[in-house]
Amino acid sequence: MAKTTITDIAKKLGLTPSTISRALAGNPRIKIGTREAVEKAAAEMGYERNAVASSLRSGKAMTVGIIVPRINRMFFGNAISGAESVLNEAGYTVIICQTHEKVENEKNALKTLSMNRVAGILISHSIESADSSHIREALDSRSKLVQFDRVFYDLPGAKVVNDNFHGAYEATSHLLRMGYKKIGTLAGYMNVSCYKERLDGYFKALSDAGMSRDESLVYYGSILQETGRVSGKKAIEAGCDALYSAGDFSALGAVEAACEAGKNIPEDFGIVGTANEDFTSIMNPPLSSLDLNPYEIGRQAALAFLDGSDEVVKVKTELRERLSSKRNGNR
Amino acid sequence: MAKTTITDIAKKLGLTPSTISRALAGNPRIKIGTREAVEKAAAEMGYERNAVASSLRSGKAMTVGIIVPRINRMFFGNAISGAESVLNEAGYTVIICQTHEKVENEKNALKTLSMNRVAGILISHSIESADSSHIREALDSRSKLVQFDRVFYDLPGAKVVNDNFHGAYEATSHLLRMGYKKIGTLAGYMNVSCYKERLDGYFKALSDAGMSRDESLVYYGSILQETGRVSGKKAIEAGCDALYSAGDFSALGAVEAACEAGKNIPEDFGIVGTANEDFTSIMNPPLSSLDLNPYEIGRQAALAFLDGSDEVVKVKTELRERLSSKRNGNR
DNA sequence: TTGTATGCGTTATCAC
């Protein structure tokens, strides 16, 4: 069965398509009786507005694209849910694209969304994205850009980020308060804003504690579990007794490394991660982690799109203190 | 800047829109020189095909919708990735919708996809979906339906599922081999095909071991962590010394319950979960789990869509044996 | 090999 169109309804009711269109759009110029008749007929005939045709004619797309590195990271999954809750409410359909951290996939996603003439793009760029050029190229006046979590500040449009600086500052200060003396960090990549900001917060905490900036304490690179294991091993060999990790998976790897090195957590070695992944609370020992409130990040990103705002929105982080960083006597 | 259209290119080259359309579509009737000129001009002018207009005119959408309960479950996240890999390769754009297990959201998602005239719908229905009626109503001849994981066998279209029966059979048999005597199960909801099939496999394993069917060993309900904790407690009080759980989160809850009851895992109490969530390998003790190969499920679902197949595809499960079910002396 | 004419389903701009 082909879909019912407004023309079908028009024929049935002896009206014209224009009237049907107006009636279904709730245009006040239409007689109330007519509108009711149209709505009744539409329901009976199983009419569903053709969003494709509607969007083509009106030039207004009711679709928003979301581009993330991967949907199965707790952070991005929840950010998407937060954005969806706002966007669906406002009548938008959401297209989700994963880049798997590849800039090539990101370019394809941008192109796909552009071809589909979406009303807006919510993006958190891939690690491979060294700069903003490919995103700038994909921009046009029709679709609004909102960046979240990982943002390029040189691009137009709203940016919704965590207060990474203060979050990392708090995490590092917490480790200092717990009595750890040589605190390293698994820092991530410096082309990614959130990691850069966390590193700054980490350094500030150490500096406020009277410690001078020591680059040898910084382990750059991916925040995957395996990288965390390798870097964690190095940090331990270098004499670190604690780590602030910009990600939870790398923190998990560091925990493994510490165990392999015969360290007792948290007595000999303290760790705080970032993102508050589900597994952090069920690890042994449970991992302290900086909660990034991803659902709220997504919500704010969607709201920024709807408002057409151009601001930088900062969302607070919350440190979840668990056993991995709570040294005996300091609990 | 408004987007470049084929008319713009036509004017610039002194040709007609039809020729441009054909040239860009790779129509062999177009002179090779013309095609190259068109491609060059299109690139220079930053042309991007308007997928909306194209889809309206041709009646063929290059968009596929995927409906899942939630994207942040490892199973669904990976299933989506698997489907995407196939669909993107074939030139399709993917729209992802979450139902959060609510039938109301599922109806909305179906409507959204229908309004967007997608070429196909890949769906794993919500727990609230008692039957297939709302999905059947949303069906039409234009879009192909493929169900995966949780399927209604009374609907047309392909179904891609795990071999749940044999998987659960294997998991339960494994517990029997490890010497557990009274094996209960956290069974899920019986309106959901995968849980129903797992329960059947569980019973078959017990029956093959000479044990009669005992409904008191079956704990129905959600497979959330909290439910698992409650049901696990009941199972322990009822004298069970092992559980096969149709989900990992409920298995996690059961582990908590066992610990709270002072049970030693795996000596006093054995557990096997399902889905092989990331956290299973880092739990203490590591949780044995039935791996469902979600990426392959997603791939097969996408392939079934592309092929227009109508078959039932079964994907093998693999039991990941970990400490939670390996009693001393049986390792 | 290219051009002409038409229409996908809807909405916007006139007119009445």
Next chain:
DNA sequence: GTGATAACGCATACAA
């Protein structure tokens, strides 16, 4: 209040 007409951008049957 409603109708007639055109147009969104593209693809395709039919001509040439």
